[in-house]
Amino acid sequence: xxxLWYAARGAGVVSLILLSAVLVLGIVTSVRWxxxxxxxxxxxxxxxxxxxxxxxxxxxxxxTAVVDPYTSLGWLTVVIPFSSxxxxxxxxxxxxxxxxxxxxxxxxxxxDRVGYRVWRTVHWLAYGAWPFAVLHGLGTGTDAFxxxxxxxxxxxxxxxxxxxWWRMSVGHAGQQVSASSTLAAQQLDTDAR
Numbered sequence: 001x002x003x004l005w006y007a008a009r010g011a012g013v014v015s016l017i018l019l020s021a022v023l024v025l026g027i028v029t030s031v032r033w034x035x036x037x038x039x040x041x042x043x044x045x046x047x048x049x050x051x052x053x054x055x056x057x058x059x060x061x062x063x064t065a066v067v068d069p070y071t072s073l074g075w076l077t078v079v080i081p082f083s084s085x086x087x088x089x090x091x092x093x094x095x096x097x098x099x100x101x102x103x104x105x106x107x108x109x110x111x112d113r114v115g116y117r118v119w120r121t122v123h124w125l126a127y128g129a130w131p132f133a134v135l136h137g138l139g140t141g142t143d144a145f146x147x148x149x150x151x152x153x154x155x156x157x158x159x160x161x162x163x164x165w166w167r168m169s170v171g172h173a174g175q176q177v178s179a180s181s182t183l184a185a186q187q188l189d190t191d192a193r
Contacts, residue, residue, distance in 0.1 A: 004065075007060065012065075097133040130160060
């Protein structure tokens, strides 16, 4: 086992954790959640910064995997899904995840030019990128079924599922949701109509 293999593996695990955190924070900010300890602008900025950090680790994961002589991936497999001979399905899911994430990043950087409606529509791709990343890790990761990795994957899945469940329970985006009183926030929204 060489340095590149450890770097690719470690960066992949960190990327999954960060992508999960980005998705959870995105869900939380979509309903304009805030609390005294974490005002909305803090959660939105944390969401953006973690997204950028996850891209950095994703870049490390990709570069180290491609230059590692064991896999012999080649740069084309980073862009074209399912074009690799090495674990074709699982690696292809990772490439699809990266492509979806890049679409979200590009439209986020060009949000003022593409408009809110396009940005929002493309941003929904993050919900697709995440499960593809999880499946990629399960199928390609050499430690996918190691106890420590199962715990990490389980926590990531539990956090995202809990955030989606919470998001569905509080209603549509645009409602003011307070950490201390969801019911009061829903009453304010009803009164405003």
